Amino acid sequence: xxFEIRTETKKGWRLLSIPFVFSLLxxxxxxxxxxxxxxxxxxxxxxxxxxxxNNYIEAATQPVYQLLFQRSLIISLSVTFFTxxxxxxxxxxxxxxxxxxxxxxxFLITIPxxxxxxxxxxLWKVILGYNGVFNSLxxxxxxxxxxxxFILYNANAVVIAxxxxxxxxxxxxxxxxxxKIDRSLLEASRDLGDGPFHQFFRVILPLxxxxxxxxxxxxxxxxxxDYITPKLVGGTDGLMIANMIQVQFSKANNAPLAAALSxxxxxxxxxxxxxxxxFNKKYLRRY
Amino acid sequence: xxxxxxxxxxSKSFGEVNAVNGVSLEIEQGKFFSLLGPSGxxxxxxxxxxxxxxxxxxxxxxxxxxxxxxxxxxLRPTNMVFQNYAIFPHLNVEQNVSYGLRKKNISKDxxxxxxxxxxxxxxxxxxxxxxxxxxxGGQKQRVAxxxxxxxxxxxxxxxxxxxxxxxxxxxxxxxxxxxxxxxxGITFILxxxxxxxxLTMSDKVAVMFDGEVEQVDSPRKLYERPASQRVASFIGxxxxxxxxxxxxxxxxxxxxxxxxxxxxxxxQVSGNLSNKKIxxxxxxxxxxxxxxxxxxxxxxxxxxxxxxxxxxxxxxxIECGPNAEALSVSAQNSFGQMDYKIGEIVKLKMDVNSLxxxxx
Amino acid sequence: xxxxxxxxxxxxxxxxxxxxxPALLLPIFSFNSSQIIAFPLTGFTLHWFETLLYxxxxxxxxxxxxxxxVSSSILATILGILASRSATRYxxxxxxxxxxFILAPLVLPExxxxxxxxxxxxxxxxxxxxxxxxxxxxxxxxxxxxLIMNSAFNNLDISLEEASMDLGENQFGTFYRIILPLVFxxxxxxxxxxxxxxxxxxxxxxxxxxxxxxxxxxxxxQFRFPKKLPTTMALGTLLLVTSFLLLSLSEYFRRRxxxxxxxxx
Numbered sequence: 001x002x003f004e005i006r007t008e009t010k011k012g013w014r015l016l017s018i019p020f021v022f023s024l025l026x027x028x029x030x031x032x033x034x035x036x037x038x039x040x041x042x043x044x045x046x047x048x049x050x051x052x053x054n055n056y057i058e059a060a061t062q063p064v065y066q067l068l069f070q071r072s073l074i075i076s077l078s079v080t081f082f083t084x085x086x087x088x089x090x091x092x093x094x095x096x097x098x099x100x101x102x103x104x105x106x107f108l109i110t111i112p113x114x115x116x117x118x119x120x121x122x123l124w125k126v127i128l129g130y131n132g133v134f135n136s137l138x139x140x141x142x143x144x145x146x147x148x149x150f151i152l153y154n155a156n157a158v159v160i161a162x163x164x165x166x167x168x169x170x171x172x173x174x175x176x177x178x179x180k181i182d183r184s185l186l187e188a189s190r191d192l193g194d195g196p197f198h199q200f201f202r203v204i205l206p207l208x209x210x211x212x213x214x215x216x217x218x219x220x221x222x223x224x225x226d227y228i229t230p231k232l233v234g235g236t237d238g239l240m241i242a243n244m245i246q247v248q249f250s251k252a253n254n255a256p257l258a259a260a261l262s263x264x265x266x267x268x269x270x271x272x273x274x275x276x277x278x279f280n281k282k283y284l285r286r287y
Numbered sequence: 288x289x290x291x292x293x294x295x296x297x298s299k300s301f302g303e304v305n306a307v308n309g310v311s312l313e314i315e316q317g318k319f320f321s322l323l324g325p326s327g328x329x330x331x332x333x334x335x336x337x338x339x340x341x342x343x344x345x346x347x348x349x350x351x352x353x354x355x356x357x358x359x360x361x362l363r364p365t366n367m368v369f370q371n372y373a374i375f376p377h378l379n380v381e382q383n384v385s386y387g388l389r390k391k392n393i394s395k396d397x398x399x400x401x402x403x404x405x406x407x408x409x410x411x412x413x414x415x416x417x418x419x420x421x422x423x424g425g426q427k428q429r430v431a432x433x434x435x436x437x438x439x440x441x442x443x444x445x446x447x448x449x450x451x452x453x454x455x456x457x458x459x460x461x462x463x464x465x466x467x468x469x470x471x472g473i474t475f476i477l478x479x480x481x482x483x484x485x486l487t488m489s490d491k492v493a494v495m496f497d498g499e500v501e502q503v504d505s506p507r508k509l510y511e512r513p514a515s516q517r518v519a520s521f522i523g524x525x526x527x528x529x530x531x532x533x534x535x536x537x538x539x540x541x542x543x544x545x546x547x548x549x550x551x552x553x554x555q556v557s558g559n560l561s562n563k564k565i566x567x568x569x570x571x572x573x574x575x576x577x578x579x580x581x582x583x584x585x586x587x588x589x590x591x592x593x594x595x596x597x598x599x600x601x602x603x604x605i606e607c608g609p610n611a612e613a614l615s616v617s618a619q620n621s622f623g624q625m626d627y628k629i630g631e632i633v634k635l636k637m638d639v640n641s642l643x644x645x646x647x
Numbered sequence: 648x649x650x651x652x653x654x655x656x657x658x659x660x661x662x663x664x665x666x667x668x669p670a671l672l673l674p675i676f677s678f679n680s681s682q683i684i685a686f687p688l689t690g691f692t693l694h695w696f697e698t699l700l701y702x703x704x705x706x707x708x709x710x711x712x713x714x715x716x717v718s719s720s721i722l723a724t725i726l727g728i729l730a731s732r733s734a735t736r737y738x739x740x741x742x743x744x745x746x747x748f749i750l751a752p753l754v755l756p757e758x759x760x761x762x763x764x765x766x767x768x769x770x771x772x773x774x775x776x777x778x779x780x781x782x783x784x785x786x787x788x789x790x791x792x793x794l795i796m797n798s799a800f801n802n803l804d805i806s807l808e809e810a811s812m813d814l815g816e817n818q819f820g821t822f823y824r825i826i827l828p829l830v831f832x833x834x835x836x837x838x839x840x841x842x843x844x845x846x847x848x849x850x851x852x853x854x855x856x857x858x859x860x861x862x863x864x865x866x867x868x869q870f871r872f873p874k875k876l877p878t879t880m881a882l883g884t885l886l887l888v889t890s891f892l893l894l895s896l897s898e899y900f901r902r903r904x905x906x907x908x909x910x911x912x
Contacts, residue, residue: 012737016745019730019789023749026786030763037766086662093659107898112666114840115890116847118863119883122870123669126676126684133672136685167666218754225756227850232870242758249762259766262759269756340809361812373810377828386824387814438814 038259045253055260065244065261069268072240075155075230076223079162080216086163087170087215092204094171095178106175113168121229124161128152128233153235161229170215177211178204213280217273224269241265291316291474292337292442297346299332306332308498309346314491319468319475321485324495325521330478331370331446333495337476338444339363351441366435367444371451372427374419374434380406381415383430387438405437408467425456436471443468445477449484461487482522486510494518514557516566516645525568526614532565532646539565539644545587545607545614546637551644558646566645571602571617573641577634578625586634589614591627603627605635670887677881684876695881705882708865712846715777715861719784720841726785727792727837734793735800750790760786761854768855775857783851788841795840799833799904833904839897843890862886 038055041048059065094105112120127133128151135147151157181204189199227242234240241261248258292314299307307329314320322330335341337348339360348355350364366387375383384402393401406412409429414422422430428448435443448464449457465488468475479485485492486506493503502514513519516527528546532539538552539560546567553560577586592613593604601620604613616635618624627633672684680690699705734746752760764783768775803826811821849863856864869879 008737009739012733012739012742015729015733015737016742019726019749019793020745022726023751023786023789026764026782027751027760028748030760030767033767033770034759034763089655089658090662093655097655103902108663109666111891111894112670114843114847114894115670115887116849116863116883118847118849118866119673119886120669122866122879122883123672125870126672126876127669129684131683131685133685136687140686164666164669167662221754222756225758227758242756245758245762249765255766258762262762265756266759338813340813359812359817360809361815361817365813367810367813369806369810371804371806373804373806375807375810375825386811387816389820390815434810434814 034259035263037256038263040256042254042256047256055257056264058257059260059264065241068239068241068244069265071155071238072224072242072265073268073272075158075162075238075240076220078159079166079223080220082159082163083166083170083219084174084212084215087167088174088212090167091171091174091178091211095175106172109171110168113165117165118228120165121161121232124157124164124229125152125232128157128160152233154237155234156238157233157235158230158238158240161233162223162226165229166219166223169218173214173218174208174211177208177214181207209280213277216276220276221269221273224265289316290314291351292476293347293349293352294333294337295347295349297333297336297343297348299329299336299341299344305498307336307343310495310498310500312493312500312503314474314476316474317472318490319465319477319488321477321479321489321492322495323479323482323485323492323521326480327497328495329498330480330495334367334444334446334476334478337442338365338367364441365444366438366440366442367446368428368431368435368448370446370448372424372431374422374427374430376419378419379415380411380417380419380422380430383419384433384437386434401437405433408436408470409433410463424451425460428452428460432467436473440473442474442476445475447478447480449479450481457484464488486522494521496521510570511641512555512643513568516568519568519643519645524571524615524617526571526574526612528567528569528611528614530565530567531563532644533563534560539646541565541567543567545611547587549639549642551639551642555640555642556644556646558644560646562646564647566647568643568645569637569641571615572600572619574614574616574635574637576603576605576616576618576625576627577636586636588632588634591629591631591633594627594629601626605633607635673880673884673887676877677884679877682874682877684880695877696885698878699881699885702878704860705865708860708862711777711859712862715780715784715852716842716845718781719788719845720838722781722785723788723792723841724796724834724837726789727796728834730789731793731796731800735797736805746793750793752787753790757787757850758854761851764851765854775855777856777859777861779855779857780852780861783855784845784848787848787851788844791840791844792837795837795901795904796830796833798901799830799836802905803829830904832900832902836897836901836904839893839900843893843897847886847890 039051039053041050041052041054090109094102094109098105125132129135130147130149130152132152134151135144138144139147151160185203185207186199189203194202224240225242226240227246230238230240230243234243242265245258245261245265248254248261290313292312294310294312294314297307297310298305310329310333322333324330332341336343337350337355339355339358355363375386378386381402384405385398388398388401402415403412406414409432411426411429411433414426419427419430431448445464449460452460461484464475464477468488477485477488486509489506491503491505492509494501494509496517502509502518504512504514509518509522513522513525519525520527528543530541530543530546532541532551534540535550538550539556540548540550542548551567556565558565587607589605589607591603592606595602599620600617603616603618605616606613614635675688676684677695678691678693679688680692680694681688730746730749734742761783764779764786765775768779773779807825807829808821811825812818816824847863848861849867852861852864853867860868866879866882869875869882
């Protein structure tokens with residue numbers, strides 16, 4: 001038995017080793033380095049390698065960073081909430097009424113996501129501007145008399161743009177979990193007296209919970225670290241933690257602080273995600 | 288008697304499950320050998336061990352007296368016909384059949400000749416250019432056979448090759464496989480869960496349960512002299528009657544409510560001779576129904592409680608006593624055979640020579 | 648459950664329209680003669696596309712992007728094949744964890760990956776050039792490649808490989824004659840998606856490129872010039888159309904990889 005396990009394990013690892021080492025060198029090592037760096041200090045271009053927690057203290061106590069962290073979290077949570085809210089009915093539509101064209105619907109939904117993120121967010125800048133497409137259109141159609149201002153260069157713009165951008169990524173996991181629901185369960189619930197409303201809340205929604213949780217995580221985690229969108233449409237009121245990380249890294253020449261901010265964001269995100277999943281485990285495990 | 292394939296005390300487990308548990312077998316060269324048993328009994332695992340797709344946990348496998356330890360499947364003198372045929376979908380019939388010939392240095396003419404010969408052998412002449420996707424199930428199976436046979440292996444392994452075919456085709460293929468084996472003279476090892484199939488085609492059958500071989504015998508011996516109750520009920524139908532037995536010089540003496548006083552010869556009994564409890568087995572077709580009118584001295588009597596019609600035969604359920612289980616008796620529906628009705632009282636006749644006994 | 652409610656249907660189609668609406672602005676304003684991106688439209692022109700032909704910095708950025716995209720998609724696909732093959736065919740200790748690790752870039756914020764890589768490269772004293780971008784992109788694309796190859800390999804019946812070996816072929820022969828032809832559509836899909844992802848990727852390129860720019864980095868720089876907006880829109884239109892075509896092609900191959908051609912019965 002030992003001989004035989006070794007063969008399969010050997011074969012498996014022989015193949016996996018190259019990609020694994022690649023990831024190790026390009027992901028694990030850099031992340032570790034970044035983590036190490038966060039305990040050092042940098043004076044202009046000179047690196048002082050004495051261990052210190054100052055960076056983390058600064059990140060945790062300085063109001064500017066606190067504000068950015070909070071804002072990043074609020075924006076991410078809002079984006080997650082709205083995106084999932086809008087995505088669910090769409091996923092529902094495709095799963096239950098898509099028929100033969102389900103694959104086509106999914107394809108059409110996901111294509112925008114594969115195209116340039118940069119371009120898509122830039123378009124929002126163009127759309128939401130004072131003289132932008134949205135305002136000029138409404139003015140031209142004489143639906144407003146003055147351009148609307150609350151939708152650009154602030155957090156609202158960031159939320160709008162990101163909700164639009166993440167849509168496909170939310171639809172897919174929800175769709176998958178809806179597809180998995182045994183259709184005969186729905187017939188059974190009808191047979192036992194449920195109308196459509198109850199059927200949805202008692203059967204469909206609970207059974208699709210894993211998909212909803214998955215979608216929420218997929219959106220929330222990367223959004224916290226988004227750089228492009230706040231930079232393009234956030235103005236000063238909509239900047240997020242990633243923008244500060246970049247500034248610290250380049251202009252302020254404070255790589256250790258940037259590293260500490262990055263590590264902190266990772267930890268905060270991880271913490272929230274774990275809490276979220278644990279909270280839902282009750283609902284996830286029952287089925 | 289040359290034993291081509293020797294399996295010596297081979298075991299194989301998957302995690303906690305013992306798929307094959309200390310199995311030893313010797314398979315004679317040039318014979319049609321079957322591994323028979325219910326799903327999960329280890330027969331397919333054993334076949335794959337011989338083919339080299341699984342490695343034994345312990346034990347040895349020898350083919351032509353050479354140990355197969357560490358020998359990869361592509362280097363073994365075996366070829367396999369897979370259960371789902373495994374026909375390469377992107378190649379046509381000819382390319383599939385000649386697949387294994389690439390490694391051998393054979394001229395194109397010789398290769399073409401070999402292909403035609405083997406296609407004729409499996410009745411697929413002329414289908415060389417047909418794409419794999421356009422073949423029926425039965426055709427795919429023949430291609431799989433041709434593909435293996437063209438390489439002239441010492442042993443041909445067949446993993447439930449007929450299970451995906453419908454009944455008529457299956458029966459036809461059973462005969463064809465049998466003729467094929469006799470024609471090419473290669474040792475065939477076939478795995479099946481269908482006992483009729485095993486009995487029809489094989490020279491010898493190994494019956495397996497739970498990873499172990501319970502009996503290896505010719506089809507006839509398996510049917511008439513099963514070594515255990517498990518084998519007896521797996522192969523064909525059998526009536527079982529619980530009795531008490533006493534060992535005597537002539538055989539096992541049984542005083543039965545249904546059967547009367549009988550003595551079963553020792554060579555028809557398996558198990559520990561000193562045991563008192565015996566299960567007597569008799570096949571339904573070995574009991575004959577005699578009408579109540581005839582002189583019925585010494586015959587068992589019973590009442591018909593159920594009738595099932597099967598075309599060729601009719602099965603009767605007959606109650607012979609308040610405490611015993613009803614006997615299942617089958618009668619050929621041949622010309623002149625009497626038709627009995629439910630509720631009728633009839634007399635049953637059986638021959639001691641067709642009884643088997645299992646001592647517990 | 649055969650007929651959706653009217654509202655749900657309206658919602659679905661409206662959703663789709665809003666999903667694509669912003670992207671449609673690109674072609675609209677690429678052909679619009681006004682230099683300002685706003686309604687009402689002023690007239691049709693091909694002028695903006697014309698200017699693209701004369702921007703040498705653009706051409707250089709495009710050339711760089713192509714080099715990076717081709718290299719990283721090939722590299723990621725090769726690594727993806729290795730990882731996916733090991734994941735779908737073998738069972739061994741540490742498999743789940745190492746695979747989760749390799750797939751991690753899918754959920755990590757890109758900026759963190761970018762910053763981390765930058766730190767390492769600087770510390771090692773390596774210069775930042777196109778090859779650092781290739782490494783970064785490969786890291787990002789590899790998980791996608793693995794996912795695609797997983798479904799391709801899962802659709803490949805293992806009995807076909809066993810049959811090949813049983814008939815005398817060794818591992819290499821089996822790979823070349825049986826596995827490769829049958830997972831070829833998956834490989835094509837992976838290459839195409841990898842290429843598209845790399846072409847469009849901004850953040851890693853932004854952090855890891857030295858003096859050589861890639862197309863997205865070039866576009867980012869152009870955002871500072873309001874006068875150049877229409878030209879940038881024109882470029883964006885071209886990029887969008889190209890991505891769309893490549894993705895459709897990739898989807899075509901992906902479907903072929905997953906349909907029952909490689910299964911047996």
